[in-house]
Amino acid sequence: QSALTQPPSASGSPGQSVTISCTGTSSDVGGYNYVSWYQQHPGKAPKLMIYEVSKRPSGVPDRFSGSKSGNTASLTVSGLQAEDEADYYCSSYAGSSNYVFGTGTKVTVL
Amino acid sequence: QVQLVQSGAEVKKPGSSVKVSCKASGGTFSSYTISWVRQAPGQGLEWMGRIIPILGIANYAQKFQGRVTITADKSTSTAYMELSSLRSEDTAVYYCARGNEFDYWGQGTLVTVSS
Numbered sequence: 073q074s075a076l077t078q079p080p081s082a083s084g085s086p087g088q089s090v091t092i093s094c095t096g097t098s099s100d101v102g103g104y105n106y107v108s109w110y111q112q113h114p115g116k117a118p119k120l121m122i123y124e125v126s127k128r129p130s131g132v133p134d135r136f137s138g139s140k141s142g143n144t145a146s147l148t149v150s151g152l153q154a155e156d157e158a159d160y161y162c163s164s165y166a167g168s169s170n171y172v173f174g175t176g177t178k179v180t181v182l
Numbered sequence: 183q184v185q186l187v188q189s190g191a192e193v194k195k196p197g198s199s200v201k202v203s204c205k206a207s208g209g210t211f212s213s214y215t216i217s218w219v220r221q222a223p224g225q226g227l228e229w230m231g232r233i234i235p236i237l238g239i240a241n242y243a244q245k246f247q248g249r250v251t252i253t254a255d256k257s258t259s260t261a262y263m264e265l266s267s268l269r270s271e272d273t274a275v276y277y278c279a280r281g282n283e284f285d286y287w288g289q290g291t292l293v294t295v296s297s
Contacts, residue, residue, distance in 0.1 A: 073244065075226065108283050110227075117290055118219075118227065123283040161227050163284065169232065169241045171217065176226040 073166055076101065076174035083180040084152045092177045094145040094162035100172055102143035106165035109138055109147045113158045121160075122147060149179070157181045184208040186278050186288035193294045199266040202291045204278030211259035212236040214281040218252060218263040220274040221290075230276075233261060268295045 077095040084090040094101065094109075101107055107125045110118035120129050122138035125145060135150045145164070149156050162174035189203040204216060217232035231242035235254040242250050251264045261278055275290040 075228075106282065110284070117277055117287040118279075118284070119287075120283060120285045123285070129285060163227075163229070165282070170243060171229040171232075173219070173227040173229055 073100075073170060073172050076162055076164060076172055078160075078162060078174040078177045080175070081178045081180065083182055084149075085182045086152055086154065088152050089148060089150045090152060090179060091146050091148045092160055092162075092179070094147070094164075094174045096143050096145075096164055096172070098143060100164040100166040101140065101145050101162075103167065104165045105140070107138070107140055107145040108163045109136075109145075110161045110163070111156075111158045112161065118161065152181050154181050184280065184286045186280060186286055188276075188278060188288040188291045191292040191294070193296065194268050196269055196295055196297055198268050199264060200268060200293050201262055201264040202276050202278075202293070204261045204263070204288050206259045206261070206280070209280075209286075211254075212256055216252075216254065216261040217279045217284060218250075218261075219277045219279055219284070221277070222271070222274040225274075230263070235261065265293075268293075270295050 082090045109122040112118040125140045126138040137148045160177045166172045185207045187205045212235045215232045218230040233240040233252045233254050240252040254261045273295045278288040280286040
């Protein structure tokens with residue numbers, strides 16, 4: 073199972089929006105609506121930000137939104153804030169009780 | 183408040199095995215799967231496998247088949263991940279995570295493989 077493809081980096085100024093893509097195949101992202109997104113600050117455990125493509129867990133700001141088209145999922149962070157600077161990872165169910173993560177994207181707030 | 187608390191850091195010799203624990207509290211342990219995810223230094227997240235505690239059934243990523251064993255003890259709400267035939271490339275932080283969405287994570291356990 074190959075890792076899902078994410079851009080290595082993305083950036084934006086405070087208040088702007090940034091969108092991160094997560095590209096897989098019809099066997100993972102395209103085949104199931106079980107895409108999640110995680111935020112990870114240095115030295116910390118990942119934190120769930122989006123699940124089932126577009127659902128937000130309680131406590132996650134509505135500035136974070138998710139979507140999917142075909143084999144590519146996307147995470148958009150609107151109204152960028154300094155604390156949004158972190159690494160972001162997507163994950164997808166890949167069938168047969170397997171999961172796969174994305175390669176990760178470092179978001180920089182300029 | 184759901185918490186997953188993992189065992190402490192380990193230093194192992196190449197060829198040996200390591201067993202990491204993950205104790206759950208604040209939720210119904212058997213109602214959720216527990217996955218293990220690792221992260222090598224400066225690298226991304228890698229899913230290793232998961233267990234359904236109520237059934238005791240585990241499945242593993244193909245990469246780790248034959249080298250990893252995930253178990254669970256319902257009586258203590260604890261999941262375990264044992265990795266054998268350790269090599270330097272297994273040096274990583276190992277995390278446990280709950281459920282199909284990985285909604286709660288342990289704090290991570292650093293496993294260092296060095297001669």
